[in-house]
Amino acid sequence: MRQGLGTQLRHLIDLLDGAVDAAYGEAGLDYRPRYTPVMRVLAAHDGLSIGRIAELAGITQPAVTQTLALMKADKLVTVTASDSDARQRVVRLSRHGRSLLGRLQECWDMTRRAADSLDADLPYPLSQCLREAIEALEKHPFGDRIRAARHRQADRHARPDAAVSPDLESE
Amino acid sequence: MRQGLGTQLRHLIDLLDGAVDAAYGEAGLDYRPRYTPVMRVLAAHDGLSIGRIAELAGITQPAVTQTLALMKADKLVTVTASDSDARQRVVRLSRHGRSLLGRLQECWDMTRRAADSLDADLPYPLSQCLREAIEALEKHPFGDRIRAARHRQADRHARPDAAVSPDLESE
DNA sequence: ATCACTTATATAAGCAGTGATATAATTTTT
């Protein structure tokens, strides 16, 4: 079963996401997980353009447009044309959206505490491990590491008796 | 930016998956990442039913059916009706599929080494951390942890001056 | 043998995103 990192990561996401999703339901919120990044951004600064939301939320513009369409249908936000620039649309939380925000914050809070409880159960905190992994990959991308492994493999084929190249641990 | 675990996990997956995907391309393989779980299972025991593949690969039956349709189009597998039970279909690797397998193994190998190189760069190995997190969540699901956090919260509302409930560290 | 039930696979619709591209509004060039 010792499959790749990707599989483990996906499994972990399922384990977490499903629970968080369910938590919204249990809290009686009519709310989709995909709203969260947008809600978070709007909670911090209301009245943003779509592009700006995408930027702050760290997702693509089409994702925001599509999410907002759903949120609009759920009456969480209002989207109006900017009067300074007719290309831009200004997104604001509706009263309903703002009222939801309070209960959401509670949900996010509980989730954070659940994450803390998980970390406490582990020999090394997951969140920290993830942060460090992401950092390491930003410095030295996974693609480079794979390519480095290929070169070692090519070497092995060329000189099958050669010792494993010494740069093994540095990569 | 200190968002939830889910976001971090997704980010990490993107960082890894993209690279692995690209590696297939660089290796000159006409191959989709989604084939991997099925390929792995077929590599171990060829000639399985769809349900059995799903079981062994740890994905749902529809996912396997859909993946096999693509793999069949790519001539990687043959799917024939079982003669003992006409409901069942027997999946086998084609010659082409088997020939691909060798080069795939190399890719997976490189990927594993890349993962090792990542682990070596970290204060605590990611793969181990993930394994432990999954294990911890199987023992004590995230949903339960969230609910536990809610009860603490409800307590706080009911008796705001009460100390944090004593089961805090046990959860 | 027929009805009910279970098992195996297929199909459909949904989810949450992506990249590519279209359309509209606004600047910049010329």
Place this chain on the structure above:
DNA sequence: AAAAATTATATCACTGCTTATATAAGTGAT
């Protein structure tokens, strides 16, 4: 001022998975 380039948003088609449901084949009970 008209043409070209840029910016903002929308739309579309994909990915890879899921759940729910349909269809087909086998099994058991009456």
